[in-house]
Amino acid sequence: xxxxxxxxxxxxxxxxxxxxxxxxxxxRAEARTPPxxxxxxxxxxxxxxxxxxxxxxxxxxxxxxxxxxxxxxLAALCTLTNGIFAEAQAMSGMAAMPTPLTQLVEEAVANNPxxxxxxxxxxxxxxxxxxxxxxxxxxxTVQPFSVGSPKxxxxxxxxxxxxxxxxxxxDIPYPGKLRLKGEAANRDAETQHAQMDAVSSGIAEQVKLxxxxxxxxxxxxxxxxxxxxxxxxxxxxVLSRYSVGQGSQAEVIRSQLEHTKLLREMTMHHQxxxxxxxxxxxxxxxxxxxxxxxxxxxxxxxxxFTADELQELIAEHNxxxxxxxxxxxxxxxxxxxxxxxxxxxxxxxxxxxxxxxDYRDYYMMTLSxxxxxxxxxxxxxxxxxxMLNKSKRDLDAQAQQQMADVQKNYVAATSTTELLxxxxxxxxPQGRAAFNLEQSAYQxxxxxxxxxxxxxxxxxxxxxxxxxxLLDHETALVHLExxxxxxxx
Numbered sequence: 153x154x155x156x157x158x159x160x161x162x163x164x165x166x167x168x169x170x171x172x173x174x175x176x177x178x179x180r181a182e183a184r185t186p187p188x189x190x191x192x193x194x195x196x197x198x199x200x201x202x203x204x205x206x207x208x209x210x211x212x213x214x215x216x217x218x219x220x221x222x223x224x225x226l227a228a229l230c231t232l233t234n235g236i237f238a239e240a241q242a243m244s245g246m247a248a249m250p251t252p253l254t255q256l257v258e259e260a261v262a263n264n265p266x267x268x269x270x271x272x273x274x275x276x277x278x279x280x281x282x283x284x285x286x287x288x289x290x291x292x293t294v295q296p297f298s299v300g301s302p303k304x305x306x307x308x309x310x311x312x313x314x315x316x317x318x319x320x321x322x323d324i325p326y327p328g329k330l331r332l333k334g335e336a337a338n339r340d341a342e343t344q345h346a347q348m349d350a351v352s353s354g355i356a357e358q359v360k361l362x363x364x365x366x367x368x369x370x371x372x373x374x375x376x377x378x379x380x381x382x383x384x385x386x387x388x389x390v391l392s393r394y395s396v397g398q399g400s401q402a403e404v405i406r407s408q409l410e411h412t413k414l415l416r417e418m419t420m421h422h423q424x425x426x427x428x429x430x431x432x433x434x435x436x437x438x439x440x441x442x443x444x445x446x447x448x449x450x451x452x453x454x455x456x457f458t459a460d461e462l463q464e465l466i467a468e469h470n471x472x473x474x475x476x477x478x479x480x481x482x483x484x485x486x487x488x489x490x491x492x493x494x495x496x497x498x499x500x501x502x503x504x505x506x507x508x509x510d511y512r513d514y515y516m517m518t519l520s521x522x523x524x525x526x527x528x529x530x531x532x533x534x535x536x537x538x539m540l541n542k543s544k545r546d547l548d549a550q551a552q553q554q555m556a557d558v559q560k561n562y563v564a565a566t567s568t569t570e571l572l573x574x575x576x577x578x579x580x581p582q583g584r585a586a587f588n589l590e591q592s593a594y595q596x597x598x599x600x601x602x603x604x605x606x607x608x609x610x611x612x613x614x615x616x617x618x619x620x621x622l623l624d625h626e627t628a629l630v631h632l633e634x635x636x637x638x639x640x641x
Contacts, residue, residue: 250448253363256436260359261352263437270348277341285334288323293503295319312511319503321518326495332488339482346478350471355435357634361627362432366425367450368623373421375615380414382608386591387411390601403601410605450622452572453629455565455640462558462636469637470554476547483540490536493529497522558635561628568625575618583611 261267295317299307307314387407429444457465466473498521505514590607633640 250446252448253360256363256432256445257356257359260355260435260437264355264435265437267348267352267355270344270351274341274344274348277337277344280337280340281334284337285330287325287330291321293317293319293321295503295505297505309508309510312507315505315507315514317503317505317514317516319501319516321499321501324498324500326492326497329489329492329495329497332485332492336482336485336489339478339485343475343478343482346471346475350475353471353634353637357630359432359435360630360633362428362435363447364450364623364626364630366428366432366445367447368619369421369425369428370447371450371619371622372616373418373425375612375619376414376418376421379608379612380411380418383407383411383414386601386604386608389595407601407605410609450619450626452569452622452625453640455562455569455629455632457632457636457638457640459559459562462562462632462638463555465636465638466551466554466558470635471637472550473547473554476543476550480540480543480547483536483543487533487536487540490529490532493524493532494526496524554635558632561631561635564628565625565632568621568628571621572618572625575614575621579614580611580618583607583614587611 296304297313297315297317298304299311299314301307305314305316308316387404390403390407430440432445433440433442498519501518501520503516503518505516507513587604587607587610590604593604629640632638
């Protein structure tokens with residue numbers, strides 16, 4: 153209240169100063185929630201509706217000027233609020249330019265840490281194929297063989313059994329085993345890549361939905377400010393009528409109550425917008441101290457696809473179905489690899505044995521075969537078969553879920569399109585016309601204030617419902633974009 157408006161009212165009406173000072177203390181005491189910021193000013197969403205006899209009794213103003221003091225108090229409170237909002241709106245006009253949604257989506261895909269983590273997981277999985285397709289590590293041996301004594305080289309010069317051997321061995325899997333393991337590893341890498349795409353698609357959807365919420369709150373805040381600009385002259389008119397005995401105190405209090413409700417709505421909108429800014433900066437990996445993001449104006453986007461066309465796009469472009477499809481292919485490769493484990497593996501070894509100079513050297517080559525146990529292999533095959541069946545059922549369930557989501561959002565998009573048409577062509581024009589007639593009748597002293605206020609509130613509710621329907625329409629289109637991979641908006 154320490155503003156030029158407060159000083160101006162106290163200068164022209166010295167007797168009103170204690171009344172306004174008491175109001176200032178009451179508002180501060182009752183403001184349990186922090187004020188919301190708009191354009192650098194503090195806007196309180198909580199005011200005190202005062203009864204004249206309680207005010208005057210507390211500050212000891214003679215009852216003879218109760219009516220006059222109440223009028224001046226309400227007029228001062230209204231003028232103070234409007235002055236603050238006028239300054240806030242002037243400052244908000246200097247805000248940054250709106251940021252296109254496509255730019256924010258590209259920034260999120262490039263900088264979001266969740267997408268980066270999924271990318272590293274995919275890159276790590278691409279190195280598995282080379283590991284599993286490479287032959288096992290070779291084994292090199294040095295073997296001294298002593299005769300007559302445990303000492304090294306004992307009997308080397310006088311026995312043809314003493315020698316020092318040098319050998320190498322190599323495990324050789326059955327042909328095709330390594331190739332099948334490589335195919336399974338490649339399928340796993342493709343699954344990781346599909347999961348990275350799903351994470352990227354999910355982050356992009358979150359950015360789009362937050363952007364729509366921000367645009368919606370900007371639009372509804374503008375509506376509240378417009379209605380406040382309409383209500384303010386009406387309050388002043390009610391005060392003028394009341395001062396000459398043509399109105400009731402109930403009309404004065406009711407008008408100020410509706411004005412306070414508008415301030416409360418504005419405060420709540422600012423709080424929600426601040427939360428959305430925080431979440432958006434987190435998705436974009438921006439510092440929380442960075443400038444706020446200004447969304448573009450919320451407009452209705454047409455739906456250019458039929459339900460059948462959207463259903464056809466799911467199998468090819470839906471990220472979750474793509475993940476499950478790759479998982480089925482991986483499990484198929486795992487099953488083939490498990491079945492190949494029934495084949496034996498081999499080991500080839502060669503050793504050169506050096507004897508004394510008086511004796512001939514030895515040369516030995518060994519070829520061994522390892523036969524897998526049937527029970528172990530059968531269990532591995534059964535496990536791989538069940539995992540494949542599970543993946544197929546998961547894919548079928550995912551496809552059914554995604555198709556149901558597409559149909560649900562398609563119905564939401566088409567129904568909200570009809571509702572928007574009804575609002576634009578019927579409800580909103582009729583509501584504005586009804587309010588204008590009520591306002592004209594009131595200004596001509598042919599109507600009471602209550603019908604005018606009710607008509608204004610009806611118009612405010614219809615405009616709010618219109619923007620909520622617009623938000624629901626655009627939200628459905630965003631979901632359809634994510635589900636089908638098509639550029640709908």
